[in-house]
Amino acid sequence: MQYLVSVIDDRTNSGTAEEMREITAFNERLVARGHWVFAGGLAAPSTSTVIDNRGERPLLTDGPFIESKEHIAGLWIIEAPDLDVALALMTEGSRACNRRLELRPFLPPPTAVDRSEPS
């Protein structure tokens, strides 16, 4: 299964050089053990734009869709056979990046449903 891991932060650009080294080492372990799918850091929430094109014309709004004290500063997508493995990995990840993490499963891929439709 795949899990989205959100990095929770209340500051921006707060990563230290030491944290970056730890994160890189952790990422290399994820790759080596076959859990790596994707990872990346995000720019400050103030740099985001909300797009709404459900109406007659697209509406763009400056800033994030939700204002809160904490925000998502980065993310991992990992592959793990079950929650216990994912939790063990990201317990290590929280230590490496020195932040709280939220782990959330992806829904199963939609391909299986598509295949079951009559052709």
Added chain:
Amino acid sequence: MSDAGDALARVHRDEWARVVATLARRFGSLDIAEDAAAEAFAVAVERWPTDGVPPNPGGWLTTTAIRRALDRLRREQRRDDKHREAMMLTDDSPPDPIGAVDDDRLQLVFTCCHPALAMEARVALTLRMLGGLSVDEIARAFLVQEGAMARRITRAKDKISAAGVPYRVPSAADLPERVGGVLAVLYLAFNEGYLATGVESDPVRADLTAEAIRLTRLVRDLLPDDGEVAGLLALMLLTEARRPARVSADGALVPLAEQDRALWDASLIAEGHRLVRERLESGESPGRYQVLAAINAVHTDAPVADETDWWQVVALYDRLTLIDPSPVVALNRAIAVAELDGPDAALALIGPFAAALDGYHAFHAARADLLRRLGRDDEARAAYDRAIALAGNRAETEYLTRRRDQLG
């Protein structure tokens, strides 16, 4: 009730967890397992009275439940993930080896008690999936609306399936930390059975206490060297041993000091004492459950209440205070101190906890008893009133009301 009715009640108690656990392992879904088990019991209710009880009721129920589950999966085939389903339909593989104990129910225990679930959800799921309690019964036990409890259980089951909570006993390395949560859940389930909180429910739920003990025995088989597992089992056995003396013929709670000790179960006490001695001889520093078990061992050692070794009880509470310095422990310690140093000393000890324990009926009941012994009847009456208002159980209310009405 008919023979078939009796057999059904007994089989439900004995086999529910086994049927659900077998189905959950095979189909990897608590929902499928629970629905199919419930359907199988419904079929039994219909057929056993006329066809007779099958020679192996548990096996009959499991087979029936598996057939029902397969029927349901086949019906839903078009909508479901074919690959996963194909695995389910053909999976005849044996369960994963899990060491000394190979029991589907134990896997179910660890799944229901997964640390990624909220504590209240763990207890509710364990009572539902392993204890076979209805949602309504669990809701009443925890004083919440049935709908709210149903949502809590559904949400927990959804999380187990969507988040990939594995259906297995954790590996040896993860066991010690996972077992603490399991013990907490089993102890809560036991306590709920020993003093049911539902106003309408029986004051004592022997089915629940028996289930909690059975599951704790399973965990002990798996972890024979874990002191806290042994401690919890001993604590449950020594508590359970007193159950027959705990409610009077007219349904009022009988406190420890007034219980007819001849009614206590001697074999459970002997087993509990054996476990406590075994832990003492280990020389390891005891945890919370072991100290609680030791306190209960002192109580059950006294042939009459007056011969209780209160000095030892207080010493054990001192030890417990170091592990768990909570207001509830302080209250129980004070009750023991009252036996050594008098009710005045105990009242002084619980004074500082009055605010923290104000919503706890046992605090007001204990305080009422101490005030009564001091002849401060008006204050005692007020404390009894408060305890009665907070008590969740009829037997307890009966006892407290009687005590209040005996005041001058």
